Amino acid sequence: xxxxxxxxxxxxxxxxxxxxxxxxxxxxxxxxxxxxxxxxxxxxxxxxxxxxxxxxxxxxxxxxxxxxxxxxxxxxxxxxxxxxxxxxxxxxxxxxxxxxxxxxxxxxxxxxxxxxxxxxxxxxxxxxxxxxxxxxxxxxxxxxxxxxxxxxxxxxxxxxxxxxxxxxxxxxxxxxxxxxxxxxxxxxxxxxxxxxxxxxxxxxxxxxxxxxxxxxxxxxxxxxxxxxxxxxxxxxxxxxxxxxxxxxxxxxxxxxxxxxxxxxxxxxxxxxxxxxxxxxxxxxxxxx
Numbered sequence: 001x002x003x004x005x006x007x008x009x010x011x012x013x014x015x016x017x018x019x020x021x022x023x024x025x026x027x028x029x030x031x032x033x034x035x036x037x038x039x040x041x042x043x044x045x046x047x048x049x050x051x052x053x054x055x056x057x058x059x060x061x062x063x064x065x066x067x068x069x070x071x072x073x074x075x076x077x078x079x080x081x082x083x084x085x086x087x088x089x090x091x092x093x094x095x096x097x098x099x100x101x102x103x104x105x106x107x108x109x110x111x112x113x114x115x116x117x118x119x120x121x122x123x124x125x126x127x128x129x130x131x132x133x134x135x136x137x138x139x140x141x142x143x144x145x146x147x148x149x150x151x152x153x154x155x156x157x158x159x160x161x162x163x164x165x166x167x168x169x170x171x172x173x174x175x176x177x178x179x180x181x182x183x184x185x186x187x188x189x190x191x192x193x194x195x196x197x198x199x200x201x202x203x204x205x206x207x208x209x210x211x212x213x214x215x216x217x218x219x220x221x222x223x224x225x226x227x228x229x230x231x232x233x234x235x236x237x238x239x240x241x242x243x244x245x246x247x248x249x250x251x252x253x254x255x256x257x258x259x260x261x262x263x264x265x266x267x268x269x270x271x272x273x274x275x276x277x278x279x280x281x282x283x284x285x286x287x288x
């Protein structure tokens with residue numbers, strides 16, 4: 001790892017076995033060290049199950065771990081994802097809400113398996129989560145189970161034939177409304193950031209999201225073109241937001257994306273830390 005602060009890098013979008021990633025915390029940290037990363041963030045879907053271990057082990061690997069999470073937000077026919085950084089991952093209110101969301105995820109998966117069974121494709125719900133630690137199940141788990149059972153050759157084919165938004169076994173996902181998702185992150189002392197806005201492609205909503213608490217844009221992302229990266233860097237500067245970045249790594253569950261495939265400068269971590277301190281101070285003042 002270089003000692004030059006200007007060359008320090010951070011991958012702030014990583015998934016583990018606590019949601020739909022294939023790697024353990026140790027594997028993620030080992031790879032992050034090899035990549036020379038100064039900091040990472042564990043941002044599992046609706047789960048902080050890997051965060052405590054990662055924070056504890058981070059110093060051993062010479063990698064700072066930013067506690068994080070990723071939450072799906074409802075936009076009618078579409079959805080967007082919010083990342084929350086420097087959250088209090090031990091907050092009881094947050095943990096209770098996440099437990100509820102994971103329960104909803106499990107019910108959705110069970111219903112999709114019922115439909116697939118009716119199509120002559122039986123799968124076991126328990127078998128969807130080999131090695132998983134929290135039960136935060138998503139469609140990718142079902143896609144991988146379909147591959148393992150030999151019904152399809154790839155997760156992409158599973159989505160195309162069965163569980164994509166127009167597929168015969170698709171069941172809509174419960175997604176939080178924007179105010180509720182923002183509130184979850186802010187009440188846990190975290191900083192809300194819009195994930196992969198180039199996929200979301202609704203820039204006109206950014207001012208309203210800022211009014212609700214948005215503090216950053218994920219400008220650096222593997223599927224963002226150079227134009228999109230520069231575009232979101234400029235939007236971040238224009239609105240006074242933190243420009244973050246990350247790989248959205250899922251291990252072998254998404255084989256084409258590696259850790260450090262997209263990174264932000266370490267200065268983004270420092271900006272997020274400062275904003276998180278301001279969120280907590282504001283919350284403290286409101287309570288006194």
